[in-house]
Amino acid sequence: MSVTALVLAGSRPGGDPFAAELGVTHKALIPVGGTPMLVRVVGALQAAGMERILVSCDPGPVADIARELGAEVIAPATGPSGSVLAALDAVGTPLLVTTADHALLRPAWVRQLLDDTPADGDVAIMLAERRAIERALPGSRRTYLRFADGHWSGCNLFLLRGSAARAAVMEWTRVEADRKRPWRIVARLGPGLLLRYLAGRLTLAGALDRLGRRIGCRVALVPATDGLAAVDVDKAADLRDVERLLAGR
Template identity: 35%
Template sequence: MEAIVLAGGKADDPLALKFGVASKTLVPYRGRPLVEYTLEALAQAGLEVILVGPPAPLNPPPKVFLPDHGSLVANLEAGLQAAENEKVLVATGDMPFLSGEAVRWVLEHAPQAGFVYTIIARPTIEQRFPKMRRTYARIREGSFTGGNIVLIDKKLFYTALPLLKRALELRKKPLALAQMIGFGTLLKVLLGQADMAGLEAKVSQIIGVPAKALITPYAEVGVDIDKEEDLQWLG
């Protein structure tokens, strides 16, 4: 199986600027660029890597190196076009604690769906990383944060790309985004009254691809580095 690592970003990102690198995924942590921890975990899980991001000497090196295409969706699309297999794993390049064990667990337990999204329960994060600040959504099954690994059926997922591009265009227009989701569903989420099965059905309907969430017992799948304070609590 192949993995696409999204390692792009802008050089004017505050974290990238502070360290003088082309992308925050190249910020050094414990003597290595952040993205190398993701690459190492994927290699341990036996995956061949397509990396999309600024050029840099990395260890372990990816099988395929693609230039940054300027946006998350464009980078994902480029990675999908380069992938040879129909099923691909997609990961961000800023997970310093990701392990091969966690990646293998996701692969072994993923349900059959065109789009599988990892989520992590709040107690799982707080038990291992008590100082980590994450955004959580409360549903009937508990409070969860989004993971940084998804599994995609390439053929099916192409139908969802136009919608993702549209969502990216509307990212600073909350009302327009709410219309895409549906005000009823949004209200349920805000009130903590939504349930996982209902949300999976709604997302499947919106993107036109069968979608499933995967509750993941590995906190490291939900821990990434976005800003300087994240590096500070890591120590």
């Protein structure tokens, strides 16, 4: 199966404050161990066997670096989900999606997502369970989705396959503003599921199954074998942790 990879490297309106604090124009250009994050992400995708890589970004230095690395540049849309939709319209599926701030990205994580996605899965989402993250990086502060089968954090790795995947991205555009408030997302699936969630009896797998049936596609959870897959670079503490890990490696 030939898979195209998409790296979301757009800038938020007004620029990224963390990037500005570090003296660079875009978050994707923040140096980690002396290397811009975008370079690390594209390199990991290439090492994982991704022959076609798109970078969603505006014209400028990020686009220039992307082309130097052999990637194609695609114009971003409004918000991450809009940029994914634009890529789907341009190249179709299968499409593997990640972000430019995934500075620790490893080829093995990409291969795990591809290998562990069920054959009938339209969308696969990699998440890491809290215990795995805390084993890999004690003291790391992440945002968790709290379900009966564990506390989960996103790994910024998604696989979209087939025409039904578009429905999932359309749903993503509707819930994007609530990504830090999972109870509001669950509420869209009906009062019964919301009550189970609030009572701590709803599993993440159950919620994804219900979501998939509601929007007409099969959504699969791929639990990360390495808790570090959930560590991106959003703030100074993340940058310190990642650089320490890379130095130790």
